[in-house]
Amino acid sequence: MDNATQFLNYIDGQWVASGSGNTFENRNPADQDDLLGLFQASTAEDARRAIAAADRAFTEWRATPISQRARILNRAADYLMENLEQFAQELTREEGKLLANSRDEIARSAQTLRFYAVEGQTITGETFPQDDARMTVYTQREPLGVATVITPWNFPISIPARKIAPALITGNSVVFKPSSDAPLIGYRLAEALHHAGVPAGVFNFITGAASAIGEEITANPVVKAISFTGSTAAGERIHRAAAMATRTQMELGGKNPLIVLEDADIDTAVDLTVKGGFSLTGQACTGTSRVLIARSCKEAYLTRLVEKVKTLKIGNGMTEGTQIGPLATRQQLDTVLGYIETGRQEATHVHGGEHLTEGDYAKGFYVTPAIFSDVTQEMRIAREEIFGPVVAVIEIDGYEDAITKANDTPYGLSAALVTKNFDYIQRFPLDIQAGTVKINRTTTGNLVNAPFGGLKQSSTSTFRESGRAGLDFFTQTKTVYLGC
Ligand code: NAD
Secondary structure, rough: OOOOOOEEEEEEEEEOOOOOOEEEEEEOEEEEEEEEEEEEOOOOOHHHHHHHHHHHHHHHHHOOOOHHHHHHHHHHHHHHHHHHHHHHHHHHHOOOOHHHHHHHHHHHHHHHHHHHHHHHHHHOOOOOOOOOOOOOEEEEEEEEEHHHHHEOOOOOOHHHHHHHHHHHHHOOOOEEEEEOOOOHHHHHHHHHHOOOOOOOOOEEEEEOOOOHHHHHHHHHHHHHEEEEEHHHHHHHHHHHHHOOOOEEEOOOOOOEEEOOOOOOOOOHHHHHHHHHHHHHOOOOOEEEEEEEEEEEHHHHHHHHHHHHHOOOOOOOOOOOOOOOOOOOHHHHHHHHHHHHHHHHOOEEEEEOOOOEEEHOOOHHHHHHHHEEEEOOOOOOOHHHHOOOEEEEEEEEHHHHHHHHHHOOEEEEEEEEEEEOOOHHHHHHHHHHHEEEEOOEEEOOOOOOOEEEEEOOOOOOOOOOHHHHHHHHEEEEEEEEEOOO
């Protein structure tokens, strides 16, 4: 451990250690003996320094030609792609996801940087007809100031990228705090921006516990925007604590339903369940956690689902052929095992949910995908976000019943419908309470160029992120009356 690499904060253009003198470990969830490195256990004072640096840098950055800002994003994207293989392996080692998923995530992050490098140059205002021929009235958009970006461990580079890129291209300065459970790939993103020539103070990276730096980076009135992705509980706390003039955008939890109507193709429903519920080891905010299925299809569906799940290869994400990796943290393992126990008590256990502890699994956080049926609306496994490979199967009596049950949740992130019935296909986007609506597709996945966000307790009712919506969040509008 003495030889472990120590990764520093990036504040005001310098790589610096925390004033605390303390670090925390980043270990591989597939093999707890594998230590990726030590990261700074930052203090509120470190956070204050980062915010002050961002504040100082803001005025010059907002005046920097947009083509120069775009060039930095493009160069950072190039750096990620040039180092894709190394960074993908590190991402798999720190988070557990399959190597192919890590490669995709890094490539998608580069794509996001490039998307905003172009899209940020298309921001427009409006002009308004009025009576005075010697006056022009128009709107112009401008950056907010210092923005903090706070992100979870499950997409530890693509989520930061889709917040940081629109913030920077529109002229904001940034303080980025990654999750302590997967900080290395966030560090690589900071390295990419440094390498790309981002000016000192414009982008800052600090690691550490929310309990030590959370308040400073969210409640400090110098912070003019907070873009957060994580649990609903943390998001709600941050939103309430933010200063009045601080704009917030909170992307939070989900309890996403896949609705399978009577006419659905069973193999399609099974494929969508496996992809949505079990890939990424169920650790996607848009993951399928409830399957609402027509009574008449249920038995055939469960039989084929179990057959398919039995074939899935569970193991280290670095190993060729692995289909399900470990859970990302010990806390995730404990939470998921707790819900599996709850499921066994309140519903019918159909398959899986075993904690794998022997042989190659001994040093990691492995659980087999779990399926429960006869789940009813009041059960905890039907109501609470589990964030693991656990699917609750609920019977429905037709489309109306499916909608009632699907909407009977505090969350509203993503929802999918499987049917060939055109009437229901048309009605579904109107009836379902979800920010992402899918038809004959998995609940997971969203485009870089389309808006993303949830309804109800899955997001604050403020701004969407991703696509052009990301540019809206990071800019404010002025109305100018220009007479001559
Ligand atoms: P988390 O809420 O525990 O932590 C998220 C981030 O917030 C971490 O960096 C954490 O250190 C920080 N944080 C927590 N409390 C804070 C505070 N008071 N002040 C400042 N920072 C604070 O979430 P997690 O366990 O890392 O991630 C899993 C959760 O994220 C799930 O609920 C999942 O649904 C959600 N998620 C949502 C989306 C989405 O787009 N809606 C995407 C991915 C994950």
